[in-house]
Amino acid sequence: MSTLTISGLHVAYGRTEAVRGIDLTVAEGQVVTLIGANGAGKTTILRTLSGLIRPRAGQILFDGRDVAGMAPHLIAGLGIVQVPEGRQVFADLTVGENLALGAWLVRDARATQQRHETILARFPRLRERLGQPAGALSGGEQQMLAMGRALMAAPRLLLLDEPSMGLAPLVVEEIFALIAELKAAGTTILLVEQNASAALEVADVAYVLEVGRITLSGPAAQVARNPAVVAAYLGG
Amino acid sequence: MLAQQLVNGILLGATYALFALGFTLMFGVLRVINLVYGFYFTAGAFVALWLTQAGFPLVLALPAAAVGAGAIAVVLDAVLLTRLRRTKADELSSLMVTLGAVLALYAGMAAWLGPDIRRLRPGLVGSGALDLWGLRVTVAQLLILAASGVLVGALLWLVRGTRLGLAIRAMAEKPDAAALMGINTAGLAATVSFISGALAGAGGVLIGLNFNAIHPYMGEQMMLRGFVVVIVGGLGDIFGALLAGLLLGVVEVLTAGYLASGLKEAVGFAILVAVLWTRPAGLFGRTDVRRA
Numbered sequence: 322m323s324t325l326t327i328s329g330l331h332v333a334y335g336r337t338e339a340v341r342g343i344d345l346t347v348a349e350g351q352v353v354t355l356i357g358a359n360g361a362g363k364t365t366i367l368r369t370l371s372g373l374i375r376p377r378a379g380q381i382l383f384d385g386r387d388v389a390g391m392a393p394h395l396i397a398g399l400g401i402v403q404v405p406e407g408r409q410v411f412a413d414l415t416v417g418e419n420l421a422l423g424a425w426l427v428r429d430a431r432a433t434q435q436r437h438e439t440i441l442a443r444f445p446r447l448r449e450r451l452g453q454p455a456g457a458l459s460g461g462e463q464q465m466l467a468m469g470r471a472l473m474a475a476p477r478l479l480l481l482d483e484p485s486m487g488l489a490p491l492v493v494e495e496i497f498a499l500i501a502e503l504k505a506a507g508t509t510i511l512l513v514e515q516n517a518s519a520a521l522e523v524a525d526v527a528y529v530l531e532v533g534r535i536t537l538s539g540p541a542a543q544v545a546r547n548p549a550v551v552a553a554y555l556g557g
Numbered sequence: 558m559l560a561q562q563l564v565n566g567i568l569l570g571a572t573y574a575l576f577a578l579g580f581t582l583m584f585g586v587l588r589v590i591n592l593v594y595g596f597y598f599t600a601g602a603f604v605a606l607w608l609t610q611a612g613f614p615l616v617l618a619l620p621a622a623a624v625g626a627g628a629i630a631v632v633l634d635a636v637l638l639t640r641l642r643r644t645k646a647d648e649l650s651s652l653m654v655t656l657g658a659v660l661a662l663y664a665g666m667a668a669w670l671g672p673d674i675r676r677l678r679p680g681l682v683g684s685g686a687l688d689l690w691g692l693r694v695t696v697a698q699l700l701i702l703a704a705s706g707v708l709v710g711a712l713l714w715l716v717r718g719t720r721l722g723l724a725i726r727a728m729a730e731k732p733d734a735a736a737l738m739g740i741n742t743a744g745l746a747a748t749v750s751f752i753s754g755a756l757a758g759a760g761g762v763l764i765g766l767n768f769n770a771i772h773p774y775m776g777e778q779m780m781l782r783g784f785v786v787v788i789v790g791g792l793g794d795i796f797g798a799l800l801a802g803l804l805l806g807v808v809e810v811l812t813a814g815y816l817a818s819g820l821k822e823a824v825g826f827a828i829l830v831a832v833l834w835t836r837p838a839g840l841f842g843r844t845d846v847r848r849a
Contacts, residue, residue: 373733397739409734411727422727426739474739 324349324478324509325370325401330379330389332362332369339365341533342379347478347511347526352504354512354520354541356554357530363513364406366530367482370511371403372396383478398426400477404484408467412456416447419455419466423473433473440469443499461492468499479503481512485519497523517554521545529554561692562814563807568698570806571705572764576779577786577798578712579756585793586729586749589638589651593659594757594783595776596633599666601626601758602765602775606675615681615766619704622762623755630754631747633658642746659777666773675771682766701763708759709799712752716795725749729793781822785829791839801840804828 325347332340340362347353357363368374370381372393381389388396411419420440424433441448444465450458455466464484471479481500485493497519503510504523514520521527527544529537537544544550580594605622609615637658641651686695716722728735728745736742757776764779765771786805790797808828809821816824832840 371737373736392741392743393733393736394739394741397737403737405734405737409731409737411730411734413730414723414726418723418726422723422735422738422740425724470738 324384325511326380326382327366327370328380328382330366330369330381331377332365332374333377338377339533340369340376343530343533343535345528345535345538347509349509350507351526352500352510352512352524353526353528354514354524355528355530356514356517356520356550358553359515360532361530362533363530364482367403367405367480367511367513370396370401370480394426397474400474401480402471402474402476402478403480404467404471404482406482406486408460408463410455410458410463410466410470413454415452416455416458416466417451419470420447420473423470425474427474432475436473436475440472444469461488461495464488464492464496465499468496477509479508479510481510481514483513483515485514485516493519517550518545518556521555558814562810564692564694565698566807566810567803568694568702568806569810570803571702572760572767572802573782573786573805574799574802575705575708575763576757576760577783577790577802578709578795579753579760580783581787581790581793581795581798582712582716582756583749583753584787585795586725587634587638587642587746588648589641590648590655591634591638591651591753592655592780593630593633593637593662594655594753595780596659596662596666597626597630597754597757597776598761598764598779599663599773599776600629601761602771603670603761604758605762605765606677606771609678609681619759619762623759626758626761627751627753627755630750630757634750634754635747639743639746659780663773663777670773672772672774676769677765677771697766701767704759704763708756712756713795715752721748782825785825788829789832789840791841794839794841797839797841 327343327345330340330343331338343366345355355363355366365374369376372388372391372395375390379389380387383399383401388399388401411422420437424436427433446462447466447469455463458466468484484496488496493516500510500512500523512520512524521541521544524541527538527541528535529544529550537547537550545555576598580591583589583591583594601622604625605618608618608621637654638651641654682696682700686693687699716725724735724740724745727738728740728742732742761776765775782805786801787798789805790801805825805828808824812821812824
């Protein structure tokens with residue numbers, strides 16, 4: 322019943338190997354976090370999962386189907402939806418157009434309309450700014466838009482890449498509250514974060530990535546108590 | 558006299574604008590400087606030439622030439638540019654690759670067909686001229702103006718008012734994020750190639766009609782002007798290309814009329830240099846098709 326199973330994944334940029342054989346599983350309804358320092362290969366893994374980079378070797382099984390090396394739009398079509406690092410909202414398009422693009426692959430107009438309403442109810446700031454270019458939003462609002470845009474696709478697996486990066490503490494709290502809400506609603510999430518303490522708090526399972534290798538994994542609460550993790554990531 | 562010159566300038570400028578639109582669309586969305594674009598212009602003119610020689614009317618030959626040039630653009634762009642885009646090569650690489658390719662294509666075409674100037678069969682459009690409030694306008698010029706207007710309007714509607722246009726603007730801004738939304742960016746790139754090639758092809762037919770001179774190198778001559786227009790208008794800026802095209806047409810005609818006809822090209826390039834000196838992002842300061 323597990324939804325995502327990565328095994329033996331290698332990813333390289335030219336001759337530099339960024340991901341050196343990792344195994345990782347995200348079961349349905351779980352929040353799994355991948356923590357690690359800058360440059361450990363976290364973003365590379367998410368970009369590979371979404372098909373933006375072709376892996377050198379390894380398998381990425383999603384519901385029993387190997388998606389490694391598939392085109393990004395086909396992977397998105399299977400329900401693997403990513404909120405990329407740095408938000409990547411379409412700055413010159415309006416908030417409404419950004420949300421519409423999130424539902425690009427959804428054929429059911431009524432479901433799209435419903436989701437649109439739910440998202441605007443959850444993020445009233447976006448409703449106020451529907452007709453404005455996304456570039457005019459604050460960083461926190463852009464992150465909310467990026468999340469809302471991803472939710473428009475009704476993801477079966479949501480990939481979040483550093484959702485708290487560069488945001489004010491209050492906004493970070495808001496983002497993690499939203500992740501907890503999504504978790505309560507049963508959304509399957511793979512969360513990549515540098516804010517390890519917040520990520521470990523919300524996650525069920527945690528993996529620690531160091532220079533392209535998984536060095537530790539287990540239940541999040543257990544990983545959070547590991548002395549090496551405390552020393553390296555939790556500022557203990 | 559001045560009014561007549563302005564009318565001629567605007568009519569000439571409309572063809573420049575039409576030619577530049579596809580080029581600027583391609584740059585705005587695909588981030589490549591595609592000099593093969595000039596070849597699509599030549600190809601469109603020849604398709605129309607052959608079809609009208611075979612007895613088809615212009616109303617059929619013009620769209621067929623546009624579709625033919627669009628199809629050629631899809632194939633050539635896929636061959637030449639896919640690899641460059643995949644490796645996210647810079648604009649200079651695309652400039653060099655397409656410069657080499659287009660010179661080979663022109664030379665190959667000249668070797669195959671001969672470099673002579675061919676003429677469209679007489680009587681395709683009324684050869685007469687109309688007298689509008691004392692201004693002389695030929696039927697061919699009116700046709701060019703109308704066709705340019707329709708094509709420009711259609712392009713703006715496509716980009717601003719349709720679902721496809723939304724995807725095009727998204728991809729122009731952030732191709733990776735567009736792919737994450739589920740947009741088939743490779744397929745969309747081919748669609749943009751088609752639209753851009755079709756605009757070039759239509760431009761080739763209309764200008765072939767205006768000057769009644771069709772030859773393999775006609776795209777190369779046009780490409781130089783097209784370059785001035787898209788850079789002055791701001792690379793990737795559809796409205797900018799439109800205005801700059803009209804401007805260049807008027808300036809060329811006025812230069813030829815009041816100074817010397819030999820100077821008209823020099824003036825065009827002097828404008829290019831002056832604009833690049835003072836406003837590197839183009840006359841209108843915007844740089845992207847997504848703000849079309």
